[in-house]
Amino acid sequence: MEIRWEVFLMIVGASIVTLIPRVLPLVLLSRIQIPEWGMRWLNFVPVAVMAALIGQELLVQDGKLSFGAEVIAALPAVAAAVLTRSLLATVIVGMLAMMALRFFL
Numbered sequence: 590m591e592i593r594w595e596v597f598l599m600i601v602g603a604s605i606v607t608l609i610p611r612v613l614p615l616v617l618l619s620r621i622q623i624p625e626w627g628m629r630w631l632n633f634v635p636v637a638v639m640a641a642l643i644g645q646e647l648l649v650q651d652g653k654l655s656f657g658a659e660v661i662a663a664l665p666a667v668a669a670a671v672l673t674r675s676l677l678a679t680v681i682v683g684m685l686a687m688m689a690l691r692f693f694l
Contacts, residue, residue, distance in 0.1 A: 658694060662686035 647659045666683030
């Protein structure tokens with residue numbers, strides 16, 4: 590099997606480009622002490638990212654703002670999440686709500 594050097598160099602280059610954003614912050618942040626307010630701020634990043642992903646999936650259909658069955662099914666799922674703080678319960682309630690909406694509508 591012949592190795593084409595341009596393909597090999599592209600794989601190595603893509604690996605380096607992928608590795609730098611993952612390793613560089615780890616190396617830099619391991620050497621400094623982040624203040625308490627910075628750590629509190631960083632705790633909200635995963636929640637904000639998840640809210641942005643879910644909000645876009647629920648509210649945007651074909652590039653336009655839409656309030657469809659997904660938004661209605663999300664309401665009991667959010668209530669289950671707040672009440673139980675269980676991912677499994679949230680997913681099950683959301684799936685059942687969506688199934689019921691599709692069955693009846």
